[in-house]
Amino acid sequence: MKRSIALSVNGVSHSVEVEPRALLAQVLRDDLNLTGTHIGCDTSQCGACTIHLNGRATKSCTVLAVQAEGAEITTIEGLAKNGALHPLQNAFWEKHGLQCGFCTPGMIMSAADLLASNGSPSDEQIRHAIEGNLCRCTGYQNIVAAIKSAASA
Amino acid sequence: MIPASFDYVRAKSLRDALNAIGTDGTKVLAGGHSLIPMMRFRLAQPGRLLDIGQLAELKGIDLKGRGARIGAGTSYRELLDSPELAERYPLIAEATRGIGDVQVRNRGTIGGGLAHADPASDMPAVMLALGATFNLRSKGGKRSVAAADFFTGAFTTALASDELLIDIALPAPPKKAGMAYASFEQKASGYAIAAAAAVVTKSRKTITGVTLALTGVGDRAYLADASGAVGSHGDDAALEAAVANVTKGIDVNGDIHASVEYRSHLARVVARRAIALALSRAG
Numbered sequence: 001m002k003r004s005i006a007l008s009v010n011g012v013s014h015s016v017e018v019e020p021r022a023l024l025a026q027v028l029r030d031d032l033n034l035t036g037t038h039i040g041c042d043t044s045q046c047g048a049c050t051i052h053l054n055g056r057a058t059k060s061c062t063v064l065a066v067q068a069e070g071a072e073i074t075t076i077e078g079l080a081k082n083g084a085l086h087p088l089q090n091a092f093w094e095k096h097g098l099q100c101g102f103c104t105p106g107m108i109m110s111a112a113d114l115l116a117s118n119g120s121p122s123d124e125q126i127r128h129a130i131e132g133n134l135c136r137c138t139g140y141q142n143i144v145a146a147i148k149s150a151a152s153a
Numbered sequence: 154m155i156p157a158s159f160d161y162v163r164a165k166s167l168r169d170a171l172n173a174i175g176t177d178g179t180k181v182l183a184g185g186h187s188l189i190p191m192m193r194f195r196l197a198q199p200g201r202l203l204d205i206g207q208l209a210e211l212k213g214i215d216l217k218g219r220g221a222r223i224g225a226g227t228s229y230r231e232l233l234d235s236p237e238l239a240e241r242y243p244l245i246a247e248a249t250r251g252i253g254d255v256q257v258r259n260r261g262t263i264g265g266g267l268a269h270a271d272p273a274s275d276m277p278a279v280m281l282a283l284g285a286t287f288n289l290r291s292k293g294g295k296r297s298v299a300a301a302d303f304f305t306g307a308f309t310t311a312l313a314s315d316e317l318l319i320d321i322a323l324p325a326p327p328k329k330a331g332m333a334y335a336s337f338e339q340k341a342s343g344y345a346i347a348a349a350a351a352v353v354t355k356s357r358k359t360i361t362g363v364t365l366a367l368t369g370v371g372d373r374a375y376l377a378d379a380s381g382a383v384g385s386h387g388d389d390a391a392l393e394a395a396v397a398n399v400t401k402g403i404d405v406n407g408d409i410h411a412s413v414e415y416r417s418h419l420a421r422v423v424a425r426r427a428i429a430l431a432l433s434r435a436g
Contacts, residue, residue, distance in 0.1 A: 001160075020161035020202070021192075042154050044190045045341075047256060056230065056259040062189050063260070066161050067182070067206060110255060132254025 005069045009034065010078030018065045025049040025060040028075060036076040036105045040134070047133035050106035051075045057113035059132070076105035079112065087153040088112055088146070096138075097146030103135045111147045120151055156192035160201040167210045167319075171292045173203050175315030181205055183226055183265030186257050187274075211264065211319065214238055219325035225264020225318045229253075232263060242283060242323065243434075244332035244350055248275045251336060253343065264318045270373065272307045272406070273344040277374035279334065281366035282350035284324050291316045304373040327354045327362060331435030335426035336369075337419045339410045345369035346411045347419040351379075351427035355435045358386050363395070363428060370420045371403040379428060387432040396424040 002017045009032060016031045028034045028051070039061055040048035049061040052074040079086035088108045091097065098104045107130060114121055114129035121129065126147050127140070135143060164170035174181065178200030182188060185206070191197040205211060211226030214235050221241060223232070229249050232238060239246035252258055252266075252275055266276050267287070280287075280300040287298050289312060298311050305311055312318065326332070336348035347369045354362040363382050368374035377399040385391035400417045407413035 003161075019158065021156045021158055023155065023193075026155075042193065044186070044193075044257075047254070050256055053260075057256050058259055059256045062186055062256075064161070064185070064189065064202075066163070067185065067204060069163075070207070113255065113259075128250075129255055132256045 003066070005066055007032075007065065007068060007073060008071070009073045010075060016065070020064060020066050022065045023061050024051070024063040024065045024068050024073075027065040028060060028073075034075050034077050038102055038105055040102060040106075045132075045134065046103070046106070047110060047130075048103050048106040050109040050133065052109060052113065055113070055116065057110045057132075074109075076108060079108065086112070088115070088150040091146040091150035091153060092143075095142050095146035095149050097143045099138045103133060103138075107133050107135065107143055111150065114147070115151055121147070123148070154193045154195070156189070157195055157198045159192075159199055161204065162201065163204040164208060167208055167290075167317075170203060170205050170208065170317060171290060171315075174317060175291070175313075176201070179203050179314075181268070181317065183211075183268075184228060184260040184262040185265075186253065186261040187266060187269040187271060205317070206262075216241065221323040223263060223321045223323070225267075225320055226262050227264070229258035229261050229263065229266075230255075233258065242326060242332070244279055244282060244334055244352065247332070248279045248334040248336075248350065251275060251334075251338070251343070263321065267303070267321070268310060268312060268318050270304055270306075270308050270310045271344075272372050272374070273346075273369040274374075275334070275336065275345060275348060275368060277304055278348060278350040278366040278368035280321065281374055281376050282332075282352050282364050283326070284364070286322045286324075288319045288322060289313075289316045290319045295319075297322075301376055304375075307372040309373075327352065329436055330354050330362075331431040331433065333427045333430035333434065335423040335430060337423050347416055347423050349377075349420070349423040349427035351424070351431040353382075353387075353428055353431035353435050355387075355432060360385055360387050360432060365396075365399070365424055365428065367399060367420055367424065370400060370405055370416060372406070375403065377424065379424060382428060387429060392425045392428055393421075395428070396421045399424045 038048035040046035180199035365379040382395035
């Protein structure tokens with residue numbers, strides 16, 4: 001049975017009607033039209049759906065929307081401020097950290113979680129931090145380079 | 154895939170949770186990173202989820218005294234964010250770094266993982282090696298269960314349907330003990346095909362104590378006998394002999410990732426590696 005919940009996404013409060021079984025990723029995409037959060041697998045592995053829940057990188061396909069009530073949610077759409085891209089978004093562009101772009105929102109959200117607690121990560125720390133994000137086309141070299149570049153931006 | 158329909162109840166306090174638990178078809182939801190994937194595959198179809206994920210009473214790490222008390226709702230991330238915990242029990246930090254990925258560690262909780270009791274999960278072996286005690290509570294009372302008595306089978310524990318895991322009590326580690334976690338993982342999932350947690354003490358060059366726990370090998374994590382290493386200097390031959398029987402009496406899993414023979418071999422390999430590494434850190 002559907003219930004009404006309040007979700008705070010990118011600083012805006014939304015009231016949505018959801019079934020308890022609705023996954024946060026679906027509600028973000030289908031109810032709130034925030035389609036930057038991608039769904040790439042059915043197994044909690046690919047990380048394309050990564051968002052921030054109270055500042056921590058989280059796979060939104062593995063969280064029920066009802067669990068997220070009361071939390072602060074940030075999606076890829078919430079990173080750019082006043083029309084200016086986030087340093088990570090710029091760095092992915094500059095360093096060719098994407099080709100098809102499907103994994104990019106999740107990669108950037110995971111990287112943002114890393115950079116929030118570690119301002120100058122090593123290559124190894126970057127690779128460990130994006131272990132939960134799969135890229136199937138760009139390859140990880142430029143993604144790591146982009147995150148490293150954003151850290152020093 | 155989307156889980157089958159269920160009813161959802163969010164506990165507002167521990168008392169609230171203990172009142173709501175135990176009714177037919179109710180499953181407890183903490184971080185959800187074991188349960189929700191199973192529900193999406195419809196391997197689990199609980200009629201009702203009791204969400205304890207927001208309960209502050211279940212979170213936190215208390216390091217007063219020489220042991221530790223870890224709230225069941227403490228996330229893996231929070232475990233890793235405690236340098237004091239890592240200093241006292243480096244085994245916990247070493248194993249936790251390899252659990253899932255960042256996103257999983259941000260949400261997954263130590264108590265949730267232990268209560269889920271996946272036969273290949275890492276933390277049960279760590280708890281066995283450290284001699285943990287699990288404190289359980291129900292509406293009617295409380296009791297404590299040693300880690301060695303808690304895991305009763307695949308995805309099965311000593312928890313009664315109306316009981317909640319509240320916290321984990323760890324005794325002070327043996328003085329100057331070395332600890333190590335060695336895992337041979339299935340690459341795609343990261344789950345252990347076989348993994349070992351070891352706590353080793355020594356006097357001068359001689360091993361004086363070994364506690365060894367294995368996971369991924371049988372239907373549950375278990376304490377294995379490696380006492381044959383005591384009295385030796387931990388050279389290859391001595392450790393080889395000491396781990397020869399670590400799967401004795403265990404119904405070793407065979408699956409597409411590892412046959413019974415191969416997994417038994419890996420159990421000995423990770424046991425030897427964990428003891429050797431722990432020994433190198435003892436002193």
